Amino acid sequence: MKTILAYGDSLTYGANPTGGTRHAYQDRWPSVLEAGLDGQARVIAEGLGGRTTASDDWYAAADRNGARILPTLLESHGPLDLVIIMLGTNDLKPAVCGSALEASYGMRRLVQIIRGQAAGKGETAPEILLVAPPLICQSENVDMMGHFGGYAHGLEQSGQFAAHYARRAEELDTLFFDAATVAQADPEDGVHLNAANTRAIGEALVPVVRQVLGL
Template sequence: MKTILAFGDSLTFGANPVKDGPRHAYEDRWPSTLERALGGDVRVVAEGLGGRTTVYDDFTTAADRNGGRILPTLLSSHEPLDLVIIMLGTNDLKPTICGSALWASYGMRRLTQITRGQFFGLGTPVPQVLLVAPPHACETDNVDVSDHFGGLYHMIGESKLFAKHYLRQATDWSTGFFDAATVAKASPIDGIHLDAANTSAIGEGIAPVVKKVLGL
């Protein structure tokens, strides 16, 4: 059976847009939906953490949110892997973290390099990589969240540039690519997170791309 690592942030974790709301049910999280859509032929390991960045530090949090630092450990603990799906970048848009979709794309490039370098020369198959541009942020009255991301204009405008910059990295590094904004929309409750239906839709939408990448 093939194995996929789904590496992401709160959108992969299944965070609720309602403050202090319950985590989305296991079956509604997109890695679970993807596994079902692949017909039981593939195991999808979900590794989502709220606040995770691509490769940048956030010293205001308890857990290590730097994706570049934790990824090698996760690759080792879940090997052998056939595919690593990376959907990160939203938290990079915070002005205190990185601030732009362009630099988030550089982080995605580095995560691609880390994934390939982890297994090179070890006799272990090097997994395929699939870069996913996160859904766009949207209008919200939640000032706490929008201010955290540098204001509505910044968080929405930069989020709409993810696909452009990620596609360039995917092309340059010969990875797979999927734009989650084509199938999912953020909830206006907080402008960032997804309701259960939109979370699930990412797994369904990405399934055809995964089948092509893995030759299923």
């Protein structure tokens, strides 16, 4: 059986845009992906709200720096056949980073960590899939929009994810998928996904993962 690590933020955690609840287990995209692989792979969901690619968020209680915690997770969950990374939305917060381009550099750092750790142990590195997150949309949620420097900034920068991440994927010879082609943020808060859009990401990734892992 293959082992896949789904590494992300609240969109991987399954945060519900209508409140502080979490989507049901079966509606989270890692769960949907695993179900679609018909028992041929196990998908480990590592989603943390507020997680960035490689930047510190000093307002957060837990460590949100994705680059700092990743080596520990690679050790605890390995060996891995595939790592799917869907991060970058929280990087767009001006207080954290503010730029989709810089987020793509953070994704590059995560790829380097995965491959460097495998090389250091003399192991074959897992396949890596970079996923551009869905776009931020307009919302009346003043606090959420404020986190992202206002709707205009959030929309502009999230709209650049696909181009920057596709370029990093080509540069680093990884796989690439644009989640914005299948999922849209909920206007309730402009960032998080309803259950249907969360499931849509898992469903869309099934054929991609089947192909790369030969399932």
